[in-house]
Amino acid sequence: MKLTRCLTALAAAAALSATFSVAAREYSVSTVLSDAFPWGQAAQKWADLVAERSNGEITLRVYPNAQLVAGDQTKEFSAMRSGLIDMAVGSTINWSPQVPELNLFSLPFLMANSADLDAITQGEAGKQAFAAIEKRGIVPLAWGENGFREISNSSKPVKTPADLSGLKIRVVGSPLFQDTFTALGANPTQMSWADAKPALTTGAVDGQENPLSVFDVARVDQVGQKYLTLWHYMADPLVFAVNQRVWKQLPEADREILRQAAIDAGEWEIELSRSAEAKRLEDIRARGVEVTELSDAEHQAFVEATRVVHEKWAPKIGAELIEAARTAIAE
Numbered sequence: 001m002k003l004t005r006c007l008t009a010l011a012a013a014a015a016l017s018a019t020f021s022v023a024a025r026e027y028s029v030s031t032v033l034s035d036a037f038p039w040g041q042a043a044q045k046w047a048d049l050v051a052e053r054s055n056g057e058i059t060l061r062v063y064p065n066a067q068l069v070a071g072d073q074t075k076e077f078s079a080m081r082s083g084l085i086d087m088a089v090g091s092t093i094n095w096s097p098q099v100p101e102l103n104l105f106s107l108p109f110l111m112a113n114s115a116d117l118d119a120i121t122q123g124e125a126g127k128q129a130f131a132a133i134e135k136r137g138i139v140p141l142a143w144g145e146n147g148f149r150e151i152s153n154s155s156k157p158v159k160t161p162a163d164l165s166g167l168k169i170r171v172v173g174s175p176l177f178q179d180t181f182t183a184l185g186a187n188p189t190q191m192s193w194a195d196a197k198p199a200l201t202t203g204a205v206d207g208q209e210n211p212l213s214v215f216d217v218a219r220v221d222q223v224g225q226k227y228l229t230l231w232h233y234m235a236d237p238l239v240f241a242v243n244q245r246v247w248k249q250l251p252e253a254d255r256e257i258l259r260q261a262a263i264d265a266g267e268w269e270i271e272l273s274r275s276a277e278a279k280r281l282e283d284i285r286a287r288g289v290e291v292t293e294l295s296d297a298e299h300q301a302f303v304e305a306t307r308v309v310h311e312k313w314a315p316k317i318g319a320e321l322i323e324a325a326r327t328a329i330a331e
């Protein structure tokens with residue numbers, strides 16, 4: 001009897017230690033793009049810094065290609081909230097179906113350049129965006145960057161909204177994209193990144209929009225995308241984040257390691273991503289892609305054609321957040 005009890009206690013202790021000192025020290029991190037891209041490199045950098053600073057006690061295991069949600073990137077936020085995923089480095093686009101405030105970054109032509117984007121993320125608007133994420137049960141730690149998104153297609157140079165007329169464009173995530181491309185006279189089709197390349201290959205869609213890093217690394221030129229217009233219509237930041245229950249269970253010292261490592265990895269990746277842009281564009285051109293740059297007047301025509309999207313989406317995003325973003329940009 002005594003022996004049995006002793007053995008039971010031993011088994012329980014072993015199970016407990018397995019749970020707390022081994023299993024509980026490894027966490028899953030979801031990303032959409034692998035470490036061939038700055039996005040995946042951001043997550044890996046986070047993992048490396050955390051491993052180093054916790055002396056190997058905390059392992060972040062990165063699962064790319066949205067594989068933890070079977071490729072359905074717009075389910076990543078929900079999966080992290082439910083605890084199916086512990087952590088993620090995710091795009092504001094993919095999380096915006098659950099966090100409507102994140103559509104701020106997708107408002108066409110709100111931000112002209114990286115300085116505008118930084119003014120938003122680093123100031124009051126960024127705090128409000130993080131508060132919106134927190135309110136939905138996820139702890140945001142730091143910003144990264146996917147990048148300014150440029151449009152490509154297989155049939156002709158795009159210089160005016162009329163050039164987009166009737167073109168089938170693959171779009172992501174939020175219904176906002178449906179509205180933007182409809183306002184431009186295009187024919188938007190929503191699908192995951194996993195489905196995008198096959199759809200471009202078969203010609204099921206004519207075009208897509210993504211940052212230069214994605215166009216370059218994924219070799220989007222090889223699936224018939226011969227025309228690229230640099231219109232910088234929006235940029236999607238990345239957010240490093242943690243499931244709330246996981247966060248609450250962590251000792252304060254571990255939280256600090258995770259947070260600071262996320263901030264450092266984010267800054268590192270933003271710099272990496274931006275400094276590679278010029279060379280990427282050169283390489284894309286060298287592969288025979290016809291790159292179109294817009295004059296101020298041409299650019300303005302796109303701005304005007306998409307104003308209606310701002311009007312429609314302002315109430316969903318929140319007037320206060322939009323105001324904070326506009327103020328940050330103006331300053």
Ligand code: X2X
Binds near residue numbers: 032033146211
């Ligand atoms: O699906 C896309 O276009 C991508 C990879 O850029 C995002 O996940 C937002």
